[in-house]
Amino acid sequence: MKILVHTGGVFQTNGYILAEDNGTCIVIDAPAEIADFLDQSSLRATHLLLTHQHLDHIEDAAKLRTQGAKVVAFQNYAPEIIMEKRLQEMGLPVEASPFEVDEVIGDSPTLIIGDYRFEIHHVPGHSPDSISFHLSSESLLFAGDSLFNGSIGRTDLPGGNHKQLLDSIRQKLYSLPDETAVFPGHGPRTSIGEEKQTNPFCPNT
Numbered sequence: 001m002k003i004l005v006h007t008g009g010v011f012q013t014n015g016y017i018l019a020e021d022n023g024t025c026i027v028i029d030a031p032a033e034i035a036d037f038l039d040q041s042s043l044r045a046t047h048l049l050l051t052h053q054h055l056d057h058i059e060d061a062a063k064l065r066t067q068g069a070k071v072v073a074f075q076n077y078a079p080e081i082i083m084e085k086r087l088q089e090m091g092l093p094v095e096a097s098p099f100e101v102d103e104v105i106g107d108s109p110t111l112i113i114g115d116y117r118f119e120i121h122h123v124p125g126h127s128p129d130s131i132s133f134h135l136s137s138e139s140l141l142f143a144g145d146s147l148f149n150g151s152i153g154r155t156d157l158p159g160g161n162h163k164q165l166l167d168s169i170r171q172k173l174y175s176l177p178d179e180t181a182v183f184p185g186h187g188p189r190t191s192i193g194e195e196k197q198t199n200p201f202c203p204n205t
Contacts, residue, residue, distance in 0.1 A: 004025075006034045014187075028142045074122065105131065
């Protein structure tokens with residue numbers, strides 16, 4: 001497995017690509033133009049895993065699904081979370097085509113795709129549908145917008161809750177091994193141990 005990163009869209013959102021030697025891949029989140037990035041890299045997505053449905057994470061979801069990717073998310077397509085019209089009214093050049101969720105995770109604890117076994121952690125607070133994908137066999141966590149390098153996700157959007165996010169991080173993420181590499185929805189990677197020791201927005205207490 002090789003991990004590629006595509007950062008795209010107005011909000012510089014990270015999309016992660018778990019690529020195999022045979023040209024197939026699993027994609028985690030779908031920022032703008034990630035579908036073109038896959039084409040240029042001669043890769044074909046079999047699955048798209050969504051950490052949540054804020055618009056910047058789903059801009060290319062419909063395109064990837066059209067190309068054959070199975071969309072996996074916490075809940076069905078949720079326009080109230082995507083907030084496309086609200087962002088456009090703020091003058092932001094964003095657009096997302098509707099898509100269908102093929103597999104709703106809900107409170108399922110695991111997701112198995114081929115040889116990969118992802119542990120699913122529901123971490124609401126940034127968004128009610130926020131989940132993180134933990135690939136424990138590789139000590140990797142795809143955290144979405146819950147936990148960042150030195151920061152946490154914003155909680156002032158509809159459905160956000162600051163206390164809930166802090167509780168989610170401490171209970172669900174800080175309980176993971178310190179060596180777990182964290183791949184966030186924005187910004188550079190970090191680790192669970194680093195954030196437990198230094199994150200000023202969510203101290204490990």
